[in-house]
Amino acid sequence: MSIILSAKNLTKTYPGNKYRSLINFNLNVEKGQITALLGESGCGKTTALRIIAGFESAEKGEVIINNRVMANDRLFTEPNDRGVGIVFQDYALFPHKTVWKNIVFGLNKLSKSEQQSVAEKVLSLTGLKGYEQRYPHQLSGGQRQRVALARALAPNPGVLLMDEPFSNIDSMKKNQIREEIREILKAAGTTVVFVTHDTKDVLAIADRVAVMKEGVLMQEGTPKEIFNHPANEYIAHFFGKTNVFQGNADENGKVASEIGVFNLPEGKDFGENVSISVRPNSFLVHTTERRGTVQVLVKKRIFMGEYTELICSIQSGSEAGMDLFVHVSSDFQATNDHLWLEVEEKNAWLMDLH
Numbered sequence: 001m002s003i004i005l006s007a008k009n010l011t012k013t014y015p016g017n018k019y020r021s022l023i024n025f026n027l028n029v030e031k032g033q034i035t036a037l038l039g040e041s042g043c044g045k046t047t048a049l050r051i052i053a054g055f056e057s058a059e060k061g062e063v064i065i066n067n068r069v070m071a072n073d074r075l076f077t078e079p080n081d082r083g084v085g086i087v088f089q090d091y092a093l094f095p096h097k098t099v100w101k102n103i104v105f106g107l108n109k110l111s112k113s114e115q116q117s118v119a120e121k122v123l124s125l126t127g128l129k130g131y132e133q134r135y136p137h138q139l140s141g142g143q144r145q146r147v148a149l150a151r152a153l154a155p156n157p158g159v160l161l162m163d164e165p166f167s168n169i170d171s172m173k174k175n176q177i178r179e180e181i182r183e184i185l186k187a188a189g190t191t192v193v194f195v196t197h198d199t200k201d202v203l204a205i206a207d208r209v210a211v212m213k214e215g216v217l218m219q220e221g222t223p224k225e226i227f228n229h230p231a232n233e234y235i236a237h238f239f240g241k242t243n244v245f246q247g248n249a250d251e252n253g254k255v256a257s258e259i260g261v262f263n264l265p266e267g268k269d270f271g272e273n274v275s276i277s278v279r280p281n282s283f284l285v286h287t288t289e290r291r292g293t294v295q296v297l298v299k300k301r302i303f304m305g306e307y308t309e310l311i312c313s314i315q316s317g318s319e320a321g322m323d324l325f326v327h328v329s330s331d332f333q334a335t336n337d338h339l340w341l342e343v344e345e346k347n348a349w350l351m352d353l354h
């Protein structure tokens with residue numbers, strides 16, 4: 001697969017700030033892939049996107065798009081000349097232009113008949129046929145977003161950049177719209193980088209995700225890899241609910257913890273203190289005591305539809321007082337106050353403390 005976009009060592013300090021908003025940020029995006037930049041507010045994801053787009057310059061590093069160096073310490077290419085399409089968070093449509101005119105706006109280098117054929121293609125791709133003569137205020141939020149997408153896709157950009165694409169969509173419609181947008185992007189074969197703080201966006205539409213914290217890209221991989229194998233405790237918590245136990249590694253690569261003894265993965269050395277992440281649906285739940293289990297008190301049972309969430313508290317031992325989230329199937333019958341939890345080796349993910 002060919003790399004369409006490369007960001008190399010991007011570093012940015014905004015004027016007047018004492019801290020760096022982006023620190024040695026590296027990213028490679030393959031053709032046709034949808035990549036999410038994910039992180040909490042202020043982690044630098046918009047800064048990374050804006051530097052790639054050319055709305056900001058980095059004090060260090062390089063942006064390469066389609067094998068062309070767009071920016072480094074010697075050169076800077078203006079946003080319009082980078083071959084990138086952009087969908088802004090607020091869509092930035094022209095309010096006094098029709099859908100058709102919004103879409104053909106960026107196609108002024110094409111003849112009228114070429115404009116016509118491109119506009120028809122993106123209208124049909126985005127399901128907007130029949131809406132050509134409407135104005136943005138005559139459309140729903142989801143339709144406005146598709147106009148913004150159609151306008152950005154019309155010039156056939158090498159890379160499409162999207163800033164928080166689902167933040168203005170009401171939550172009832174989000175799932176459906178995420179699916180629609182993924183289908184449109186995949187049908188167009190577009191390479192996409194988008195920014196979000198919502199892991200649900202990532203799970204629904206991204207092929208790959210880069211998790212950021214305080215200006216640093218902490219981990220990059222498929223959503224599944226990062227969900228199952230987070231690099232550290234922060235990512236484990238950020239990427240879905242989890243329970244983290246503290247373990248002590250010995251010289252033989254065994255990690256002892258309240259929830260069991262596990263083997264350090266080959267080649268990994270996290271030092272003496274190891275964190276162990278166990279997702280809520282990864283426990284074996286027993287109603288009687290067994291070896292290698294931890295006793296918990298069930299404090300709350302919350303029916304969640306497909307599963308029931310038990311909020312449990314560890315009663316004794318080194319993790320006494322710790323709350324645990326345990327998901328059991330909704331037909332789980334036991335009403336005991338106490339349960340015993342066990343974790344199989346395959347469901348314990350050992351990772352760095354930070």
Ligand SMILES: Nc1ncnc2c1ncn2[C@@H]1O[C@H](COP(=O)(O)OP(=O)(O)OP(=O)(O)O)[C@@H](O)[C@H]1O
Nearest residue numbers: 014017021039040041042043044045046047048197
């Ligand atoms: N123009 C600016 N001038 C000064 N500081 C800025 C500027 N833009 C961003 N910052 C700072 O840089 C850091 C990263 O901001 P950025 O907007 O990239 O984060 P973000 O992860 O996209 O956050 P959000 O999700 O809230 O948009 C923040 O501390 C922010 O205050």
